[in-house]
Amino acid sequence: xxxxxxxxxxxxxxxxxxxxxxxxxxxxxxxxxxxxxxxxxxxxxxxxxxxxxxxxxxxxxxxxxxxxxxxxxxxxxxxxxxxxxxxxxxxxxxxxxxxxxxxxxxxxxxxxxxxxxxxxxxxxxxxxxxxxxxxxxxxxxxxxxxxxxxxxxxxxxxxxxxxxxxxxxxxxxxxxxxxxxxxxxxxxxxxxxxxxxxxxxxxxxxxxxxxxxxxxxxxxxxxxxxxxxxxxxxxxxxxxxxxxxxxxxxx
Ligand code: NAP
Numbered sequence: 403x404x405x406x407x408x409x410x411x412x413x414x415x416x417x418x419x420x421x422x423x424x425x426x427x428x429x430x431x432x433x434x435x436x437x438x439x440x441x442x443x444x445x446x447x448x449x450x451x452x453x454x455x456x457x458x459x460x461x462x463x464x465x466x467x468x469x470x471x472x473x474x475x476x477x478x479x480x481x482x483x484x485x486x487x488x489x490x491x492x493x494x495x496x497x498x499x500x501x502x503x504x505x506x507x508x509x510x511x512x513x514x515x516x517x518x519x520x521x522x523x524x525x526x527x528x529x530x531x532x533x534x535x536x537x538x539x540x541x542x543x544x545x546x547x548x549x550x551x552x553x554x555x556x557x558x559x560x561x562x563x564x565x566x567x568x569x570x571x572x573x574x575x576x577x578x579x580x581x582x583x584x585x586x587x588x589x590x591x592x593x594x595x596x597x598x599x600x601x602x603x604x605x606x607x608x609x610x611x612x613x614x615x616x617x618x619x620x621x622x623x624x625x626x627x628x629x630x631x632x633x634x635x636x637x638x639x640x641x642x643x644x645x646x647x648x649x650x651x652x653x
Contacts, residue, residue: 414645429642438454438475479507484627512602512603515621519621531597534596546572
């Protein structure tokens with residue numbers, strides 16, 4: 403790929419919402435490759451992108467396939483979060499329908515640590531708690547239904563934005579990463595946390611895992627959803643290399 407790419411070619415579509423998506427968008431933009439980042443539009447104040455951004459759902463597989471037909475991006479990079487279960491399926495199906503080259507950019511999961519309890523989903527995580535547990539929940543504000551069913555436990559739900567209509571046993575803790583080990587230990591101690599529930603998101607946010615380990619707290623880790631078959635990159639540079647094999651932007 404070269405910085406002399408034709409600016410009139412349609413942009414690569416990056417399904418975004420992650421640090422990796424931003425890094426890839428920055429890298430490709432610097433190379434002169436037109437890029438369009440797509441956000442779900444659910445975050446009120448998303449981190450800025452170094453490229454044009456569109457926002458909002460496409461309308462399922464059908465809507466995304468229609469969008470791809472209309473805009474003809476030379477490639478689609480699905481750089482959504484490892485737990486964006488629906489979007490990665492939609493991306494795979496719509497790309498296959500339209501013959502659009504697609505790559506899943508997915509950071510590696512955290513290696514399993516001693517003492518972790520691995521569970522397949524949030525319902526299993528909620529079911530694994532003993533009565534009376536005080537839980538730090540870092541699984542996001544959208545999916546609290548399973549924990550609402552456990553009024554015998556107390557939950558500290560760490561989120562960036564407020565969550566409406568929570569039952570009294572789920573209390574939000576509004577804050578933004580990054581968090582240091584000292585921050586995490588202080589939070590676990592101040593809130594008298596007995597259990598941590600997290601998704602295996604991977605990436606740099608491991609201080610909570612280190613803090614729980616330091617305090618000897620049980621950690622319940624929700625496993626990732628299955629990844630649709632197809633090419634996979636674990637970091638932005640590998641995605642750039644994959645694009646080069648398609649000769650996108652090459653002279
Ligand atoms: P999801 O359940 O897989 O997707 C739900 C719907 O949101 C999709 O069907 C799609 O709507 C729309 N959508 C999702 N990502 C989109 C994107 N990048 N551009 C346009 N539309 C998108 O996803 P989610 O778990 O709600 O996550 C939403 C966004 O937040 C994702 O982009 C993800 O990268 C980011 N995120 C998620 C998590 C998490 O834990 N799930 C954590 C951090 C960031 P249509 O069907 O109408 O196209």
